[in-house]
Amino acid sequence: MNNFRPLLRNAAAMLAFLVVLSGAPGAEVSQEKQSALDWLSGPEIIAKFGRISDAVWSYAELGLQEHRSSALLIKTLEEAGFTVEKGLAGMPTCFVARYGSGKPVVGILVEYDALPMLSQKGRTPEQAPVIAGAPGHGCGHNLMASAATAAAIAVKQAMEKHKIAGTVKLFGSPAEEIGVSRPYMVRAGLFRDVDAVINNHTSSEFSTGYGVEGSALESVVFTFRGKTAHSAGAPWSGRSALDAVEIMNVATNYLREHLHFSARMHYVIPDGGEAPNVVPDRARVWYFLRNSDDKLLEMHERVLNCAKGAALATGTELAEVRVLAALHQSHHNKTLAELMMKNIELVGMPKWTEEEHQFARALQKELGVKPTGMPAKAGTLGKPAAVFTGGPSSDHGDVTLIAPTATIRFPGIAGGSLGHHWSTVACGFGSTAWKGSNAGAKAMAATAIDLLTRPDVLQAVRREFDAYSKTHPYKSFLPADAKPPLDFYDALMNQYRPAMEPFYLDPQTGGPNKK
Secondary structure (H helix, E strand, C coil), X not given: CCCCHHHXXXXXXXXXXXXXXXXXXXXXCCHHHHHHHHHHHCHHHHHHHHHHHHHHHHHCCCCCCCHHHHHHHHHHHHHCCCEEEECHHHCCCCEEEEEEECCCEEEEEEECCCECCCCCCCCCCCCCCCCCCCCECCCCHHHHHHHHHHHHHHHHHHHHHHCCCEEEEEEEECCHHHCCHHHHHHHCCCCCCCCEEEEEEEXXXXXXXXXXXXXXXXXXXXXXXXXXXXXXXXHHHCECHHHHHHHHHHHHHHHHHXXXXXXXXXXXXXXXCCCCCECCCEEEEEEEEXXXXXXXXXXXXXXXXXXXXXXXXXXXXXXXXXXXXXXXXEEECHHHHHHHHHHHHHHCCXXXXXXXXXXXXXXXXXXXXXXXXXXXXXXXXXXXXXXXXXXXXXXXXXXXXXXXXXEEEECCCCCCCCCCCHHHHHHCCCHHHHHHHHHHHHHHHHHHHHHHHCHHHHHHHHHHHHHHHHHCCCCCCCCCCCCCCCCCCHHHHHHHHHHHHHHCECCCCCCECCC
């Protein structure tokens, strides 16, 4: 609790400067859009959704374990007048919130899962875990949870006030960090009637882009079965499943030389035996395979052959090949991205205080990068890379092939912070996070209102998508029998949750949760 007391004492001071100034001088803004921007500019709204962001940050729930986080978002949406369907696509923490009826239908994506091993005190510019080894929000999904929820409710407020026809949907998407939710949500038909989709992600920038981005990914677990024996007394009578895992990993590491330069491959061994004096009869290795859409399945076959060879070499059985998730690259719509960029420029970069700059500079100094502080201005429209060299993945890639989609990257994270790292966790709490997520909410809400109220814009977005779809038809990478791995993080979350609970924050007060 001591980690939060200085911030709580300064809560009143924080509220005094949290209004995010927006709007280019002289810019022409429709009444519908202005009402959403005005609603989001209210200090009480900024504080409300800032506390929601901080609460989700404190819960730091792993993929498909986001019971508190999803419940908080659902409660917030239901109280605002949304109808919420829960437990969709075979995932208890998946939901779709809806307001309005009929066409057009505009979707907003939201994520809320954390990452293992990244626990970190908020706004502390050196590594200092709250609970050593526990999860943390190392990708800023707590800011996304707050921003997307605020944006959807702001759109609803404008629709209600100005009698705007159509539907806004918020797609609650669990387990993005292991690539699970959207491929299963698409397979379940949840995006079938959507005309356009607004994705979002935390960043040190305020920008968007178009074209093909990121890597396709397969998340797959290989399980080997062997035979136990006394490791010293009669090792010849055993067959080590761990040996099979290690030989497979040796084979895939040699395979790297012969993969295209766009490939990425990484693994961990979650189960390698219990004691060195017992030959392990069961072992598992978990792989992420990344490549371009057209190379991913071939890469899977080559890695599978490494697993089969390891089983043959060790006299073990390759007992299971379990695909947890399989997802496409992101194919972002240019027309939609251009619309988003105009709204980003309209909203503008938040106004940071000197204290916020000082925190960013201290963190940057700790990370060994130039201490520039928080970003000064919005970015520019990103263009596709001339040569695809590989990179991170997001399961919203599948959505981009179902409906026209683009991503707003909104600020809040200090430049130089690393993704999936304690530095991002440190940035994701408190005033800069509140301001950044509010700016993101404004850009999302403004874009959604344009899509709902300007048929010419939506038609242009759809024309581009329809033409692109003719040469890029969607086909899921998921095997037909794949199911969401609901139990995957059970043990790990249960290990840390009791120690984390005393540090949970109350979304109503921002203080320690009394429950």
